[in-house]
Amino acid sequence: MTVEELKGLKSDKVVDARGTACPGPLLAAKKAIGDIQPGQIMEILSADEGTKSDIPKWSKKQNYEYLGSIDEDGMFRLFLKK
């Protein structure tokens, strides 16, 4: 998805993992994914650039659809569909 499309998304769940470093964001995502239903959208906020590589790989392994990320000043917003 393009950044514009991502910006227009309405996330069903936002996970703020900006206060943690690796593997914090991954653990936070794993914990939160149980709260949403298949088809719903989860957004992960991270300040750790490694998360941008980790979340797509994690999504692939768990069979979630990774939608893309937006770089905002000092943080990354990553979107996926369960």
Add this chain to the structure above:
Amino acid sequence: MANELELQVKQLEAQLKELQENQPKDQLSIIVFSGDLDKVLAAFIIATGARAMDSEVKMFFTFWGTPILRAKNKSGKGKDFMSNMLGWMLPKGSTQAKLSKLNMGGMGTEMLKSVMKKKNVSSLESLIEVAGELGVEIAICQMSMDLMGFKKEEMIDYPNLSYVGVGTYLSDAQESKIQLFI
């Protein structure tokens, strides 16, 4: 002809079943041999990350890794002189682990710990706790326990802790797709 085919299919099915049974699982097994802070940190970051990826994780603590799992405020009873000496010389739990490089009499380790805090990197203690919550299994080498004179009652409270021999590690490793020695 039909019988022959049937036989071949049966043989193939048996072979396939055998292959599937021998296939390594989505499992990670880590030998933690080192007791260095940096190395044990890496081991626990990988272990907890793997649980987030839904892989089974088995950690096998041996030799210098063993003292990392001692509880800070517990002690073992009925030790002989040598065991007491060793117990005194070896680190008592994760908080006493030192860096493998740049320790500089403990100054480097303290500096790293303070930088970790500043940069929101989890401490070894909290990673061990998280690993327990996530179901990372820890097995301690019984021979290392005996050698260093540690008693089970002086080890940390951890939900999935067992004391095993090398055979257990080998059988777990055989079933694991990923194996690490740290």
